[in-house]
Amino acid sequence: MTTRPSEDFLAQLRERILFLRESGVVALNRAEGLQPIPSPLAPARDYPAQSDPLPIADPEGALEELRAEIGDCTRCRLCEKRTRLVFGTGNPRARVMFVGEGPGYEEDRQGLPFVGKAGQLLNRIIRAMGMTREEVYIANVVKCRPPDNRTPLPDETAVCSEFLREQISIIRPQVIAALGSVAVGTLLQTSTSISRLRGEFRTLADGTPVMPTFHPAYLLRNPEKKKEVWEDMKIILDFLARNPRV
Numbered sequence: 016m017t018t019r020p021s022e023d024f025l026a027q028l029r030e031r032i033l034f035l036r037e038s039g040v041v042a043l044n045r046a047e048g049l050q051p052i053p054s055p056l057a058p059a060r061d062y063p064a065q066s067d068p069l070p071i072a073d074p075e076g077a078l079e080e081l082r083a084e085i086g087d088c089t090r091c092r093l094c095e096k097r098t099r100l101v102f103g104t105g106n107p108r109a110r111v112m113f114v115g116e117g118p119g120y121e122e123d124r125q126g127l128p129f130v131g132k133a134g135q136l137l138n139r140i141i142r143a144m145g146m147t148r149e150e151v152y153i154a155n156v157v158k159c160r161p162p163d164n165r166t167p168l169p170d171e172t173a174v175c176s177e178f179l180r181e182q183i184s185i186i187r188p189q190v191i192a193a194l195g196s197v198a199v200g201t202l203l204q205t206s207t208s209i210s211r212l213r214g215e216f217r218t219l220a221d222g223t224p225v226m227p228t229f230h231p232a233y234l235l236r237n238p239e240k241k242k243e244v245w246e247d248m249k250i251i252l253d254f255l256a257r258n259p260r261v
């Protein structure tokens with residue numbers, strides 16, 4: 016008798032195949048199609064060294080403290096129009112952290128990051144990577160929705176990204192996926208375009224590897240770019256496979 020694959024495994028496989036098909040992939044090799052996480056790519060890439068792995072003792076508590084410190088924030092003008100502050104969600108010990116720009120309409124209503132259309136696509140990317148939203152951490156550069164979804168202004172990102180930096184230093188992810196130009200520009204302090212930066216790791220000052228990639232909302236308008244995002248996610252998976260967390 017053969018064992019039936021679990022529903023979860025099949026769901027993940029479906030997501031991965033769907034996303035790959037949208038990414039323009041026409042054929043799968045067995046390893047890529049069937050393993051929960053792709054086996055390491057050869058040849059080895061020039062990856063950044065792992066940063067100091069010393070985790071903080073109680074990241075759950077530290078995140079709660081940080082959330083309390085932010086409070087009913089009025090540090091910038093975005094507080095005037097927001098409904099709910101969107102702190103971030105996921106695993107306080109995540110190996111991978113996804114950083115977006117700021118809440119949109121749905122996120123502002125629900126108080127959760129990436130729950131609108133772009134969020135649905137991000138969920139599929141995460142599933143295609145063999146992961147779940149619960150196991151990664153998802154946050155934004157600004158925690159309050161900019162009116163009419165405008166791009167956050169430099170003074171807004173400057174004030175609010177301090178909290179993002181604290182989230183990163185509490186969670187200590189092994190890698191960060193920076194989604195879109197605001198996340199990339201804020202984390203890496205650069206105005207270089209994503210097209211030029213993506214495809215290889217950059218690093219934060221503390222050595223944390225950052226993969227710049229396109230924002231899911233950009234992918235909704237430019238679906239042909241999904242292929243590149245998947246290339247970037249494979250590099251992340253390869254890095255994780257080579258650097259098991261001890």
Ligand code: URA
Binds near residue numbers: 118119128134155232
């Ligand atoms: N876009 C973002 O950058 N972040 C969200 O949380 C939702 C959409």
Ligand code: URA
Binds near residue numbers: 196197209231
């Ligand atoms: N420009 C952006 O702002 N975001 C992207 O994802 C790509 C280009």
